[in-house]
Structures are given as C-alpha cells and as structure tokens.
Amino acid sequence: MFDACEICGDTGWSVVYEGRIRAGGFGQTYEAGRVGRCGGCGVERLDEACSIDSAAYESEAYRAALGQGLSTEAFFAHADPTQLQNLTALWPLSLRGKILADIGCGAGSFLDHVSGLAAEIIAIEPTPLYRDSLGQRGYAHFAYASDAAAARPASVDIAVTFQVIEHVSDPVGFLRDIHALLKPGGEIVIATPNRADILMTLLPDEFPAFYYRQVHRWYFAADSLRLCAEKAGFTVNEERFVHGFGMANALSWLRDRKPTGHRTLPGIDRTADSQWRAYLEATGQADTLYLRARRPL
Known part of the structure; x- marks a missing residue:
C-alpha cells in the first residue's frame, strides 16, 4: 500500500484513517480514502491510489467543483483574503530590497x-493559464523551482511556498529545488494545513472526511515538517501556528457538522474571535502551520 517514506525512508506504516475524503468542495466525496502514518517520522500520507494527478488538479473541472473556476479573477477572489495572514506570518522578515520567489504562486495574489516592495520577484507556477497572466503583468516566471534554480542558482533572498508542499509527490525533493534557488543564508517560509487542527480533536468521527483530500498527499505536524526541511538541507528557525477562521466556523461544525467559513454568528464578535485564535495558535491547534528555515552559509 505504501512504499518507503519519501521523507525518512521508513517502511513501517499504520493506517490511521479509512473512509470518505474530500473530492472538491464540502459534500463532494471520494468514498474509498485511506491514510497511513509513517512509523519513522510521523508524517501522514494519502494512499497514492486515492490521489488525483496534477493535470486533474489544474483542470477547470476540479476548480469548478471547488466553486472557484480557473480564471485569474476567480483565483484572486479566493486567494486575496488569505494574504494578510501570509504577510503576518513572514514577520520579522523584511522583503524590502530583496529578491523574492513564490513557489506555487497560482495567479500571483501574494506577489x-x-x-514594489521586493527588489525583484520570481513567480513559479505550473499552471500555463496562470503563467500567461503572470507574464502579461511583468513577472519573471518558471513552471517549477528546479527550472528557476537551473537558470538562476543561489540567487534568491527569500522564498515562500503557501499551501503547496502537501500536493507534491516528493516533498524533500521539492524543498531541495528551492534550497538550490536560495542564496547561502537565504530563507524559506512554508505554509501547510496543520494536522493538529482543533477540529480533528473535537470531531474525530466527522472532520477527517473534510480534512483529508484527494489533492493533498501529505499531512504534516510540526515535527514531520521540520524533519522534511532538515532533510532538504535547511536549518529550521521557527515554527508558527496561525488560525484563519473565526470561532463561528468551529461552532458551525459542532452544531451543524459543516463549515461556515468566514461568515459570522450573532453574539460572536472580534474580541471572541481574537481570543479563540490566540488560544489555538498558542497551543498548536490552529488550522495552518508555518515553518521558517534558512539555507546555511
């Protein structure tokens, strides 16, 4: 079922989940999902037989299933609201005067x-439609980090890759390509869904069917993501947890067994949301895990 772990090489896997997984938006499911946990590093992996390939992931049909579409406008509508969270997670790094690469940048919302702040920007994105848009807007662009590293080795000050590593077939190889692109002393910021999300604890019988997805091969906790970065040659500086959704989303899950996203509920104000987020971030139960690491000098 599972080959040797691509991160640590261990061959001992235990099945931690079998059942429905998400195949698109809420309610769209693949019935025969299977997730294993590596006995060596603890990372979780979706059985490859349950995964969809990159061509399907980049298709209009899949984006339509998510309610997003593949147009740049649809991408911006989905991605723009998340950029404050990404920018906040970069602190204390400064982009001013730096050469920045965004790996898996989509249509370039973060960029x-x-x-105008970074001295130079490199967009790395495999989807041709998005690359066309990036080129039309003046961004230097490549399909993959390996392409950029071959053309511009050791040239980037800061690399970011938000919600991408969980999709790739070889996460250590993916990070090694970025390592080759960075200058010695250059830094990377990685974001991925946090396997220790509070809802996995509160709703162990319901939430996994939403959390596990056909397009996500990998499910990281802080220790397994740290090991992945170290295997790629990085020195880890910091792990940080950031929660994107307010208290209303968790209450909706508990009451209705479905997400409410960023919609609000009567009686839940910003004070409640800020305290909820602060608690989850302090205890490592937020929905997003960020890791900041450095290519050694």
Missing part, C-alpha cells in the same frame, strides 16, 4: 501584494 501583487508585495510588488
């Missing part, structure tokens, strides 16, 4: 937010 648009920092354009």
Whole structure:
C-alpha cells in the first residue's frame, strides 16, 4: 500500500484513517480514502491510489467543483483574503530590497501584494493559464523551482511556498529545488494545513472526511515538517501556528457538522474571535502551520 517514506525512508506504516475524503468542495466525496502514518517520522500520507494527478488538479473541472473556476479573477477572489495572514506570518522578515520567489504562486495574489516592495520577484507556477497572466503583468516566471534554480542558482533572498508542499509527490525533493534557488543564508517560509487542527480533536468521527483530500498527499505536524526541511538541507528557525477562521466556523461544525467559513454568528464578535485564535495558535491547534528555515552559509 505504501512504499518507503519519501521523507525518512521508513517502511513501517499504520493506517490511521479509512473512509470518505474530500473530492472538491464540502459534500463532494471520494468514498474509498485511506491514510497511513509513517512509523519513522510521523508524517501522514494519502494512499497514492486515492490521489488525483496534477493535470486533474489544474483542470477547470476540479476548480469548478471547488466553486472557484480557473480564471485569474476567480483565483484572486479566493486567494486575496488569505494574504494578510501570509504577510503576518513572514514577520520579522523584511522583503524590502530583496529578491523574492513564490513557489506555487497560482495567479500571483501574494506577489501583487508585495510588488514594489521586493527588489525583484520570481513567480513559479505550473499552471500555463496562470503563467500567461503572470507574464502579461511583468513577472519573471518558471513552471517549477528546479527550472528557476537551473537558470538562476543561489540567487534568491527569500522564498515562500503557501499551501503547496502537501500536493507534491516528493516533498524533500521539492524543498531541495528551492534550497538550490536560495542564496547561502537565504530563507524559506512554508505554509501547510496543520494536522493538529482543533477540529480533528473535537470531531474525530466527522472532520477527517473534510480534512483529508484527494489533492493533498501529505499531512504534516510540526515535527514531520521540520524533519522534511532538515532533510532538504535547511536549518529550521521557527515554527508558527496561525488560525484563519473565526470561532463561528468551529461552532458551525459542532452544531451543524459543516463549515461556515468566514461568515459570522450573532453574539460572536472580534474580541471572541481574537481570543479563540490566540488560544489555538498558542497551543498548536490552529488550522495552518508555518515553518521558517534558512539555507546555511
């Protein structure tokens, strides 16, 4: 079922989940999901037989299933609201005067937010439609980090890759390509869904069917993501947990067994949301895990 772990090489896997997994938006499911946990590093992996390939992930049909579409406008509508969270997670790094690469940048929402601050921006994105848009807007672009590293080795000050590593077939190889792109002393910021999300604890019988997805091969906790970065040659500086959703989303899950996203509920104000987020971030139960690491000098 599972080959040797791509991160640590261990061959001992235990099945931690079998059942429905998400195949698109809420309610769209694949019935025969299977997730294993590596006995060596603790990372979780979706059985490859349950995964969809990159061509399907990049297709209009899949984006339509998510309610997003593949147009740049649809991408911005989905991605723009998340960029404040990504920018906050970069602190204390400064982008001013730096050469920045965004790996898996989509149509470039994050890049648009920092354009004019970084000295130079490199967009890395496999989807041709998005690359066309990036080129039309003046961004230097490549399909993959390996392409950029071959053309511009050791040239980037800061690399970011938000919600991408969980999709790739070889996460250590993916990070090694970024390592080759960075200058010695250059830094990377990685974001991925946090396997220790509070809802996995509160709703162990319901939430996994939403959390596990056909397009996500990998499910990281802080220790397994740290090991992955170290195997790729990085020195880890910091792990940080950031929660994107307010208390209303958790209450909706508990009451209705479905997400409410960023919609609000009567009686839940910003004070409640800020305290909820602060608690989850302090205890490592937020929905997103960020890791900041450095290519050694």
